[in-house]
Each structure stands twice: as structure tokens, then as C-alpha cells.
Amino acid sequence: MSHAVVVNDVYKQFGKNEGPFWKALFPPRSSNGNGNGKHGASTPHSPFQIIVAVDHVSFTVEEGEIFGILGPNGGGKSTLIRLIATLLLPDKGKISVFGYDVVRQPLQVQRLINRVSVEASFFKKLSPMENLMYGARLYGLSARETRKQVVEILLRLGLKERDIYHPMEEMSRGMQQKVAIARALLSRPRLLLLDEPTTGLDPRSKREVQAVVRELREVHGTTILLTTHDMNEAETLCDRIAIMDSGRVVALDTPAGLKNRVRGSSEASPTLEEVFLELTGKQLHNPEEDEEA
Numbered sequence: 001m002s003h004a005v006v007v008n009d010v011y012k013q014f015g016k017n018e019g020p021f022w023k024a025l026f027p028p029r030s031s032n033g034n035g036n037g038k039h040g041a042s043t044p045h046s047p048f049q050i051i052v053a054v055d056h057v058s059f060t061v062e063e064g065e066i067f068g069i070l071g072p073n074g075g076g077k078s079t080l081i082r083l084i085a086t087l088l089l090p091d092k093g094k095i096s097v098f099g100y101d102v103v104r105q106p107l108q109v110q111r112l113i114n115r116v117s118v119e120a121s122f123f124k125k126l127s128p129m130e131n132l133m134y135g136a137r138l139y140g141l142s143a144r145e146t147r148k149q150v151v152e153i154l155l156r157l158g159l160k161e162r163d164i165y166h167p168m169e170e171m172s173r174g175m176q177q178k179v180a181i182a183r184a185l186l187s188r189p190r191l192l193l194l195d196e197p198t199t200g201l202d203p204r205s206k207r208e209v210q211a212v213v214r215e216l217r218e219v220h221g222t223t224i225l226l227t228t229h230d231m232n233e234a235e236t237l238c239d240r241i242a243i244m245d246s247g248r249v250v251a252l253d254t255p256a257g258l259k260n261r262v263r264g265s266s267e268a269s270p271t272l273e274e275v276f277l278e279l280t281g282k283q284l285h286n287p288e289e290d291e292e293a
């Protein structure tokens, strides 16, 4: 197997301006002015807060693997995906996708990947078919072939035939998420980046999306890198899981390997939830539970 993604000692921070711009021009003498090196730190008088989103992360994803990044809100998962997708530049470290460097060879990388995120944008007055035909033109695909493919993919993802021709604004978020996945599949990416692909979906839609992810790997050998808050999803879908917390990878292993690490003397197999708690000392916060409550 060859490497699909190599992430080597990658670091990314964001600076958040917390006050009027002129304060940044006259930092108080007593502070260092930028809170550098500290996680989410700011000095008492500093208008800037430095947030370390990705903190010296390294891992490798093999071709054909389903690799999960599991972690709580703000853990750095989306930033990592956006770095791999060439949408952000790393401050330090190197990332390559099928041997191409994301900073020096972004076009080559972009031809091989596609990304689905929760904030996927569509022309809401247009139907899934119209949106996907528009996307297909951007990818340079033929209209006739694409029309057939769009129907096939959307039905496979659980949409009804009539939904394919209705305005997107009349669709649930779950259905829109499926259309976003369908759009990404049109370009037949070698690497599919799925940023929380099933967040907000009902259990049935979740299963449909997960089945398509598995099928993509089985039938087309697509490499899939996904982020999730969902322990069950990570366990059922992923060959390996990197647990990310506060920008760092705190563990990386197969689901079984992760469980073995914290098995201890007890015979019972721990849940991944328990593994997360053991490794980070925190509960994994799941926003969907809040929504459901």
C-alpha cells in the first residue's frame, strides 16, 4: 500500500482580534503582546488571542483506508481537514497527498481530492439535479453521463426521485448533506475528505451515508478521511482512528487497539467513549445530544 496522506509535524495557529485595532499597535510594555506558545492564551491586556488549532500533528493514511479523526468541538479536526484540502496553509510542518505537497503543488492535490463539510453551499432555489449539473460543469464532466450518475448516486443515498427535481430550500438538512456528498462523488476523488458527514442526520440517513462510504472504498478503492464526534460511527466505519484533543493527536490506533489500551484488568471491553475519557480526562461532548435534549 502507498501513502495517501502524510501529515508531518504540522502546526497551525489562529490569531483572534479581541479589541479595537489600535490596541494592537500599542501593546502594553508589561505583556509580550501575543500570548505566543500558549494554548488559547492571551495576556491580560493583549487584544490578540492566539489559538493553537493544530499542534505538531503527525500521521499517515494509507491508500484505500477509512481513517477517522475523532474529537470534541474545537479539537482541531476541521482545521486539519482544511489544511489537507489546501484551503489553509500550515504555519509549520509538511502535508502531502499521494506524494504531492499541499503548499507547493496545490493544483495537483485539488485534482485528486474532494471535501464535504457541514457548511456546503448550494443555490437554494435550484434543485439537486441543477446544482449537481452545475458542479459537474466545473469538473468538466459531460452533461448526459452526469445526469444518469446524479440520479443513481442520489437514489443510492436514499433520496426519492421527486426530491431530485425540487428546490434545495425545501429539503431537510440531512437531505442537503446527502446532495453535498453526491456532488463530491461526481469528481471520483481518490481521497474524499468528509468533515462530520453525518452530524445532524437521523439514524436512518446516518446508516445510508455510512453504507455509501463503505461502498466507495470497496468498489472504487477511494481513501476516506473523516472527522466525527460519533463514537459508534468511528468504530463501525474506520480502520484506524486518531483521537484529537486541543489540537494534538492523543492516540492513534485501530478501534480494537484503542480499546485494548485502556482495558486494564477488567474482562469487559471498554467503549470508545470510555477510551476517550481515559486518554483525555474529558467527556466527549456531542452537540447532537444537546439538539435532541
Ligand SMILES: Nc1ncnc2c1ncn2[C@@H]1O[C@H](COP(=O)(O)OP(=O)(O)OP(=O)(O)O)[C@@H](O)[C@H]1O
Pocket: 014, 015, 016, 051, 052, 053, 071, 072, 073, 074, 075, 076, 077, 078, 079, 080
Ligand atoms: N478561521 C479561524 N479563525 C480563528 N480561529 C479559528 C478559525 N478556525 C478555527 N479556529 C479555532 O481553532 C480551534 C480548532 O477549531 P476546529 O474547527 O478545527 O475544531 P473542530 O475539532 O473541527 O471542532 P468542531 O467539531 O466544532 O468543528 C477552535 O478553537 C476554533 O475556534
